[in-house]
Amino acid sequence: MATVELTFSALPAHVRTARLVATAIARRTGVAEAILDEVRLAVGEACSRAVEAHRLHCPGEPVRIELRDDAGRFEVTVTDSAPSEEPKPYIVDMDDMSVPDEMAELGVAVIAGLADDVEVQPGPKGMRIRMSWPAAGNGIAAI
């Protein structure tokens, strides 16, 4: 099992860096090219949500990502330190446009639609989002 850990200041500019790192490691781990876009988007959503939560509650604290190659799965865990509650269900009503203003809920809905295995653990000390995708057994050769 190989793990890469990354921490970054809660700044929007760093979310793109986190996406790029996650996509590069997913490719190395053997995640199929066809689903790399899903990895990139889901990791970006989780990091964006964490950055927004930190900016509200604890701007000085870093956001943490763990990227793990574990028994044929590529697993990503994004952990923040901002107090959080269970995400509310996201519902679109086209008649009255009741799309939630809190886009954090939309972000979790997107993650749930992208990763085939997602676990969202809110808590008073922060939220932990773990998601994973299938990967080739021993990844692809390093370039």
Place this chain on the structure above:
Amino acid sequence: MDLKLDHHSEDSLTIVDVEGEIDVYTAPRLRELLIDLVNKGNFHLLVNMEKVDFLDSTGLGVLVGGLKRVRAHDGSLELVCTQERILKIFRITGLTKVFGIYASVDEAKEAHGRDK
């Protein structure tokens, strides 16, 4: 890739060309442009997303916000998008039911002309 924004008017329609990545870092610029256009009386917007490489829920939120603003003036905000990876996020969130999504600017202009 950063975000490039441009816009021009054709009859009563304002076409917003977006190129690059719309995410938590760049979306505020798109939000500011849409608000500015509405404040200046442009209530029928067509956002051309054919050159968008990446769109996340922050970007979706900006588009939804823009749609709410133009609808307050009986206006419209529609999209041009054929890229599967971008369309997928609209489908996941159910927003394909909320936005008019066209395959080309010409197709959108034709539909807009019919609706006038």
